[in-house]
Amino acid sequence: MEGCTDRDAFKARVPVVTYEDLRPEIERIANGDRSNIISSHPISDSGTSAGERKLMPTIEDELDRRQMLYSLLMPVMNLFVPGLDKGKGLYFLFIKSETKTPGGLPARPVLTSYYKSDHFKYRPFDAYQVYTSPTPAILCTDSFQSMYSQMLCGLLVRTEVLRVGAVFASGLLRAIRFLQLHWKELARDIETGTLSAKVVEPSIRAAVAEVLEPNPDLAAFVAAECAKDNWEGIITRMWPNTKYLDVIVTGAMAQYIPTLKFYSGGLPMACTMYASSECYFGLNLRPMCDPSEVTGFHNAAPQFRFVRRKNVLLSIDSDKTDEAELQAAVERAARLLAPYGASIVEYTSEADATTIPGHYVVYWELMLKDCREGLWPEAAVFERCCLEMEEALNSVYRQGRNGDAIGPLEIRVVRGGTFEEVMDYAISRGASINQYKAPRCVSFGPIIELLNSRVLSKHFSPACPKYGPPKK
Template identity: 45%
Template sequence: MKCCRATQNFSLNHTFHFCCTKMLPKMLPDYDPNDNQAGMKLLEDLTTNAYEIQQQVLREILTRNAQTEYLKGFLNGQCDEDCFKKKVPVVNYEDIKPYIERIADGEPSEIISAQPITELLTSSGTSGGQPKMMPSSAEDLNRKTFFYNMLVPVMNKYVEGLDKGKGMYLLFIKPEISTPSGLMARPVLTSYYKSSNFRNRPFNQYNIYTSPDETILCPDSKQSMYCQLLCGLVQRDDVLRVGAVFASAFLRAIKFLEDYWKELCSNIRTGHVSDWITDPGCRSSVSLVLGGRNSELADLIEEQCSGKSWEGIIKNLWPKTKFIEVIVTGSMAQYIPTLDFYSGGLPLVSTMYASSECYFGINFKPLSKPSDVSYTLLPNMAYFEFLLVEKNNGELTQKVHCNGVSDKNCIQASDENEEFQTLDLMEVKLGQYYELVVTTFTGLYRYRVGDILMVTGFHNKAPQFRFVQRRNVVLSIDTDKTNEEDLLKAVTQAKCLIEPLGFLLTEYTGYADTSSIPGHYVLFWELKMKGSNDLPELDAEKMEQCCSKVEENLDSVYRRCRKKDKSIGALEIRVVKHGTFDALMDFCVSEGSSVNQYKTPRCIKSEEARKLLDSKVVGKFFSRKTPFWEPFRMEIN
């Protein structure tokens, strides 16, 4: 197969020459974000020509980057698709980490990308306790802007009148650092909010927020939260939609409002921002929004917030709100009942599927129930491949949970296979499970994202996917993603504190408890004395130290959420009676698990199983201190 050569104009408006005569949309086509009809037509064109656009994307990526050190090592300068799939390996982060670290340390971008790498995006997934770093370029910001603009016509198709008001979206930035090369390493949303693309965004109805940019960009999360809520309350009559990126962040805002509503009402009543708001940008911008005194509004908000129950508080405080926009798929599904309680029956809308590596897909039916949410991958965002997740694969028993509902027939394929047979976007089949593999414009080649997806249907010729879970992630409250290996390491360190006392940890499991805000990790430990099944009186101080030791050995994202963001509560260990995990196995077998293949699940998702474990608890202990955390430091060898 011969390559097609791209033109050398790689700006936002670049064109591309094809091997076929069919005219396809530009990779990042120009269109007016306020023109909903043009936006929907563009989405129809992209999904109708999904196969051709995917081929176009791969050709362009290979043509651009054929001479990079990484690709040249496998392809020797070729840009043939067949060679690419035969010779370029499917990789995990550890495989590409040395290349990215070399760029962070000052070597040229040409190691992996013909385009200059302008920043490194820190993923919430971790490696060795530190965030993963993903390469990004200036063009990548344009790609994200295009993606965000595509959300507008879809929402306008299903919800009328959004141009008549504002969105109260609670958006925040996270810590960032400068690498030895001078490149910034920061979370993907921090990158976008700080970019000129965000600050100079076209002010269509979906870009008009109650929060001034200065409050979003405030580095102090407490001041940022307070000021954004204050602005949202003052402009309550203009608010047509509320939300945050993740459900956990939105609920954290509700908890913050519970703690600070009296002070917020005082600010509205006096027309004066609290003195502890010291950030200059926040003070000046919020003072303008606040205007002057407004006793009537303060009394109204006070009346709503001082009631016995906060059920339906969102609808009561912002009566014109049409929906809540938050991600409620994957691990965020655990927050749906709490959101329903506060929302007053408002629809929960998950609009998009994205990550630090790449922005992937859009929900073409945003008002669908959270359990039915599917995303259509936009074929011009990256080149997509898929690894089949096998069913009923012998002893490889790892249940996949679709939005919290267990699918007993879905078993993840082994990671031990050295060769991976991938499928293209157009080769996936309805009802099958796959792990996503992505090749980006910015230097990731055949990279395993770690997300498990299920094909739910097709929009034109583009498949639609339901997000099922992160590969091997067992616990998650906010942006933390604790996998089975990291949990084992942390528990192993903690049990060393009690082993000198004669205790043995025979089994453990856990779950993410989101019944309160903030949520927290709960671990069930079954302990015994050496040479005996009797469990003597537990030393509360020593068990609390075990809780803290687990937290100290979890990754930096968990520790940041716990210490700085305060979005995760103190870790809890519940000690259970001897024989509890035998009873858990009996329960799982009664639910259909095989005795021969049974392995203790490291995360309990069944409510019945949790109740069984809780009925056996003999002691509950919490961490008494927050774990050590400091902003991400470069550790490049």
């Protein structure tokens, strides 16, 4: 095989593998083995992905390759939106907490690795990559201090902002919700030229002090716009020169498109590259088109659209919950109903993106052994069931809940016979009665409407599930 360059020989020597195929080697690296197991280059980091975080060894050269790809994004965008080097980008960027593997390698999300690297912190000036957010704010793990200072700095240069974005659509909507909750404090800071005492990180205070000075006119404008009941088009009202939104709106993030259109006044949404935690695939050479039109070829290079994550049932942000995980969570919560003689007949779920942040909704149809009045479980029992389900979900979900990425899980109890009606509806649309099974997740509008019209009660998780911060 030596010296062969044909495709079949390559496939024979380098077969397609899954994470499970490589898990033993990855665990050796995580546990401290520094021999040339997967790469001849030293492993510098251990990125993470998927529901229960999967470790992905990374070498220093990989950040060089990613940096090179980043440098190509804006020149491509400039072909469609000229003049992007004449203004700034308001991007809400955040890092997440990290741990260490038993062998001492840092284990953290891929973007956290990039933001904390010298590649990002000491990047050379690029007129196409001027951000309004100070680097210390992006590198702060306290979500309030980070968001507050990034929003404040974005407001201070509102007319210079040419694009607004975040990694995921959900992150940009969280920023808008943050503005709804804290505009009075932000306006006060702008008026007085002093940063809120709630922001205590010295590096952030020093960075913000360089751009913050009293501006009563701007403060009055922010207050007047945010005090209005109608927030339609708030992005273009706050940042009037915004040409597009730079966010991922494919896959599970597509559920946020209507809300983003409402808040942006219909601005175009650009997805600039093909990427995943495992690797970056390439550039999107048609970033301004609808995701459904990305497909086809550019010369011999394939163009494709991201449809969904494999085996993922529910996703709000970076969380990924599959059917088996949801089933286990429901079974765990159902045990709390046993003392009341209640059991779950059937269930389904949806990722509700109409709230900010979005949250999981689980529909339960119950059966009682004793139907006498007064034996129905009280509201507090269902609330405990919500929290019990959250405790059973993966660490990425629980981390998102302990931050501000995911809202409290909700259980909606529906009346008896509801899932029979769902089945009847599915059969009326052509489903086979012999092969029908209740869907464990629904996104089809008429079925969601049917479920919601049969709701008897709604219950939310009363607290965040346990998620311990990494030990220092």
